Amino acid sequence: MKLYVNGTSPYARKVLVVVQEKGLESAVETVFCDPWSDPAALLAVNPLSKVPALDLEDGTTLVDSDLIAEWLDASGPAPRLLAPIGPARWRALRLAALARGVTDAAFAAVVEGRRPEAERSAGWVSRQTAALRRAVPALEKARFPDGEPGEPEHFDLGDIGLAVALAYLDFRHAALGWRSLAPRLADWYDEVGRRPSMQATAFG
Ligand SMILES: N[C@@H](CCC(=O)N[C@@H](CS)C(=O)NCC(=O)O)C(=O)O
Structure with missing residues (x-):
């Protein structure tokens, strides 16, 4: 199968981390492309011209990182990165959704900054x-509810979304200083x- 990505996309990185955690590197051919230039190969897999996009052996195409x-996760080998229906799954999905929202806000601000100056909205960026300032402490609370001890060895889809969202803040929003908002x-x-x-x- 072919996975379309680029080197600066937080959405693509989330999937690339999953590929590594599942040990699927030899099953997945990674194709780097620039989604903003509408390359024909990507459009054939994703008419939205966004990465990541996955082209399966049987011609099925999947879009959207989640x-x-x-x-x-479901079709690859162990370890399972998403628990079956129950509290652990809801915890992971809740964290993943908040982390995705942080990624969306961080990415939207970056895209806004790239528009021609006359079209940029300072109000939208702020x-x-x-x-982001409100959501980073909320992420900490969602990851460590009521003093629950940290489990760094546990790294499910919620944690992967969270780790990549924080990495993207370091990459594109260093001035935010997210660590002082969420020391734990x-x-x-x-x-x-x-x-x-x-x-x-x-990223890079
Ligand atoms: N919800 C999508 C978002 C994907 C997305 O926006 N990818 C960006 C790169 S970070 C992209 O390809 N943008 C190109 C465009 O919007 O034209 C996902 O989770 O995969």
Whole structure:
């Protein structure tokens, strides 16, 4: 199967981390492309011209990072990155949704900054930045509810979304200083950021 990605997309990185955590590197051919230039090969897989997009052997195409991550988890080998229906699954999905919202706000602010100057909205960027300031402490609370001890060895789809969202804040929003908003999350991130899957998929 072919996975369309680029090197600076947080959505693509989330899926690349899943590929590594599942040990699927030899089953997945990674194709780097620029989605903003509407390359024909990507459009054939994703008419939205967004990465990530996955082209399966039987011609089925999957778009959207969360769908692709869940599909790779369900159809690939152990370890399972999403628990069966029950509290652990809801915890992971809740965390994944909040982390995705942080990624969306962070990415929207970056895209806004790339528009021609006359078309940029400072108000839109500050709305996204305010959302990030509120959401980072909420992420910490969602990851460590009521003093629950950290489990760095546990790295499910919720944690992967969270780790990649924080990595993207470092990459594109260093001025936010997210670590001072969520010191416990910062310790957790220092730990999980050393995982081979995170190291092998660094932005750039
Ligand atoms: N909800 C999608 C978002 C994907 C997305 O927006 N990808 C960006 C790269 S970070 C992209 O390809 N943008 C190109 C465009 O919007 O034209 C997902 O989770 O996969």
